[in-house]
Amino acid sequence: MLFISDAYAQDAAGAMPGGALGSLLPFVLMFVLLYFMMIRPQMKRQKEMKAMLAALKKGDEVATIGGVVGKITKTDDNFITLEVSRSNGNVVEMVFQRGAVQSILPTGSIK
Known part of the structure; x- marks a missing residue:
């Protein structure tokens, strides 16, 4: 028992610097990046294809x-x-x- 020290729980302020917004910010940024790099161009291509097929x-x-x-x-x-x-x-x-x-x-x- 001499080698094991006591363990103490960390308080809530130390666990999440910046609060809940700080922990969600990377996910929001990833979604915005995904939208502009993948989803928006795909929607544009689908719209162009639909217009081309309608104009046949x-x-x-x-x-x-x-x-x-x-x-x-x-x-x-x-x-x-x-x-x-x-x-x-x-x-x-x-x-x-x-x-x-x-x-x-x-x-x-x-x-």
Whole structure:
């Protein structure tokens, strides 16, 4: 018993310098940083994608997420029809959901 000294509890003022606000400040700063670095740019990209999908019209040349490139021949609220090939008078058309369109290509991209 000679080697063990008495242990005393620390008071509340010594445990949290700056109070409750001081302990929450790092979490608030991390959330603000996360918002401006990740959440806000993602929301901006989603808004741009939604506007692009709403602006699709007949005659636009597009690339899908799967890599299919074609010209829009028909549009609907949920679906688009792409002309993907034309040979010997035969036309190959495929139907895709609007959400499958990745980008609109400049006119004349498809030869």
